[in-house]
Amino acid sequence: MATESGLSVEDGVRELLLLMPRLVGRAKRLPVPAELADLSLAPRHLSLLSYLLFDGPMTITELAGRLKVAPTTTSLMVGDLSRQGLLDRAEDPNDRRRTIVSINDGKRCAVDAWLARGAQAWERALTPLTPAERQLVITTLRAYEQDVAECCAEDS
Template sequence: MSTPGLHEAGEGDGKGVDDTVRALLLLMPRMVGRAKKTPVPEALRSFSLAPRHLSLLSYLLLDGPTTVNELAVRLQVAPTTVSLLVGDLSRQGILERREDEADRRRRIVGIAPAHQAAITSWLAPGAAAWRKALAPLTEEQRQIFVDTLRAYEAAVGGGEAD
């Protein structure tokens, strides 16, 4: 039996999709709640870090120092947006900018050594949890998972999936 207002005619394949939707409607709020309960380390609390900073810091934590342009590509935002974020975090001493030895016109952005341990203790457990959850899947299954989350995000936001 379909729940009035939740099921729209012509969407999905009936009971199987609805059962999965029910499971996700229970799971997603718990996941978000747990993520929100992850405490910001004491050493970082005074910086008023926002969600927009987390993806940037996560990329730097996982991939190491890189350029503003590369961060913009990964974050799917304009380089000027990343430049503003990097400027904000650099002024606070969370990030460091240095010349690229191979091309002195470029700047390399990295996590400041003074904050590396705190950022690692904060963000690495989430990355480890994703690795554990995704490890049993094939590369194709992982891509389907990511594509599904993107499609969900687009549908909730009223946009179209990539």
């Protein structure tokens, strides 16, 4: 039932439970550019590629920290995408033990095109909001993701 200032918690939960599968389903159906179609890309690769596209080259450890996964998991993903020619790995000139990861220059436009549709949709959705409202949306989605992750960890 709606309250004077908006939805009740129960109505909000109902709306989000109906919305989330559609949102995820549509995001998964974003067409992969032809240049990337032969690669074994999964949703988990989107975040990795987004960080490299938006923030530039970084080390495996930096990527792992941003992805909130173990460096070995990140290293496996990077190795797989490197073998497919999507990512480049280079020795850090300042510390030869470290590897710098970047998107292959020949694939950068295709990666940008793939991620641009989602970025444009978020930009259109967030533009009418105030900075505080944008932060609230992001904080809420992070809290939901964290709680679901904790529930999944308890069930395993």
